[in-house]
Amino acid sequence: QxxxxxxxxxxxxxxxxxxxxxxxxxxxxxxxxxxxxxxxxxxxxDQNKVEERLAEIEKKLTSNPVDVTPIDNQIAEIERQQRNCAKAMVTAKDDEYMSQLFQQEAHELAKARREAEKLRADVLRGMDDFQLVRSKLDEFRKRWLDHKTKxxxxxxxxxxxxxxxxxxxxxxxxxxxxxxxxxxxxxxxxxxxxxxxxxxxxxxxxxxxxxxxx
Known part of the structure; x- marks a missing residue:
């Protein structure tokens, strides 16, 4: 088309x-x-009902605040644990048993960090999605309400x-x-x-x- x-x-x-x-x-x-x-x-x-509809959507948008601070704090803590684990692995390099334990811990920390970073990316994408919906509401208003389009x-x-x-x-x-x-x-x-x-x-x-x- x-x-x-x-x-x-x-x-x-x-x-x-x-x-x-x-x-x-x-x-x-x-x-x-x-x-x-x-x-x-x-x-x-009935523009009043239309505006009520738009207000309902906007209320849903604002009732879902997005904050990545807790996730950033979680990632920072994982990074701190990873540094400590790396130091411990160096210290325990001659102890096979302890070395394996620290390697397993390092593996688990790496997995936890990937999951936290993925969650952060998903949350940020959600912010973009909400902004997209807001832009569509603005577009709708300009097309049908603001300029009184016939x-x-x-x-x-x-x-x-x-x-x-x-x-x-x-x-x-x-x-x-x-x-x-x-x-x-x-x-x-x-x-x-x-x-x-x-x-x-x-x-x-x-x-x-x-x-x-x-």
Whole structure:
């Protein structure tokens, strides 16, 4: 598509949310997307409710403070123990039994340090992820609220996708023969979902889930 995203033609049932069709339920994207956008446009006409939604997301972001100080302290302590262990290994080099004990301790300390450093990297990545969600909220406000953009203007696929994810749109698809074929609902704000969604925004996944008829 013009905005660089991959175009989908069919929403298909996927086992456990993984990639790959199971051929049980499918529906043309055009049948769902147009109605989904009408649904979203109706939602966005009530800007007070939209702002409430954004406030909920921001509250979740601020209620998860990120602090790597305890991890840094842990790493510093491990480094201190590693230095002491290295000195002890030199002292005990002529004692095979003690030398083996210190080698085992050094191995365990190295493992503990790797785990602590990985945890620190994960926490820092979480900070970046939160900042990503904040930037998406700002982008949403500028596109739809701050400048009073007319909803009649045709947005890009990326604009629509951002609006659907921020507002928590969920489409449940049903088997052929079931009426209606789909139902739209609004889900509670989930920071983890927004993070995963916007990490992979160049390869969008459908915001639809499928259920068998009956």
């Amino acid at each position: 013009k905005d660089g995203t991959k175009e989908r033609y069919v929403y298909a049932c996927t086992p456990d949310g993984t990639v790959g069709r199971c051929n049980k339920i499918s529906i043309r994207c055009s049948e769902v997307d147009e109605e989904a956008w009408k649904y979203v446009k109706e939602l966005m006409k 909803l009649e203007e045709e947005p890009t696929y990326t604009d629509k996708r951002l609006a659907c994810s921020i507002l928590g749109l969920k489409a449940t698809l049903y088997s052929a023969g079931h009426l209606p074929r789909y139902k739209f609902t609004i889900t509670p704000p989930e920071i983890e979902f927004l993070i995963l969604l916007h990490r992979a925004e160049r390869q969008p996944r459908p915001w639809c889930v499928s259920v068998p008829a009956g």
